[in-house]
Amino acid sequence: MTQNIQREEDIKALVDGLNFKEKVDRALSLIGNAYDAFGARLVVAHSLGKDSCVVWDLAKRISPHIKGFIVATRFWPETTRQFMRETVERYPELKIFENDEALPDDLHQGDPDRCCEILKVVPTREAIEELNVGCWVTGLRCTEGRTRTDFKEIEERDIGLVKLNPILLFKEREIWQYLALYKVDTNPLYKMGYRSLGCGPCSQISTDDNERAGRWVGTSKCGGECGIHTRPLKRDYQI
Ligand code: SF4
16 A cells, blocks of 8 residues: 655645545545555554544445454543443444553643553554554544644554544534434534543533644643654554
């Protein structure tokens, strides 16, 4: 599978230039081509957020055999845990990874980067290694916020690990359009007004233009990233 060369302006033109169906067809084609190339080594990273629900549904349309993993944390709201149980009951091919090592309860306030590294990035590395992933599929979108504008649909940030972002071009509205039209279940927390979900202490309801503005409010990480899209993921990397 060859890495495509996409410039930020090309991506922006596609975000505004393609219609909903063209974006869905493009995403299906990206996943289908990657599945042809990687087979069982193509694995979906399912965060249980709305974007992951779209990617998972698209992947299941390509093949019911495609597997996935969920990185859960001890700080997830019970509603998200319940949604995870229901999702895994329906799709047992989703494997849960969770780091239960001890850490200070308030680490997320004092050092959220470290907290995310331990609870999110480390188990993601474990998943990639244990599942022998050659290509991981994410729900990342370039219009979600300031930290997501420089990604490509096909990337290889870690050598030997392809990252596929098949819904990179979808706008927030098109995500909800897909979920409604294809009747895909979502986390009930969205009904309360959340637009971007994560751990309970680090997620707030926000009406800001930036979709991720409710994440890590009051810290230097506000509206930012947990690290799975920005940190090295191959296990030979030492923290
Ligand atoms: S989102 Fe917050 S609680 Fe969750 S791992 Fe990151 S810093 Fe810790």
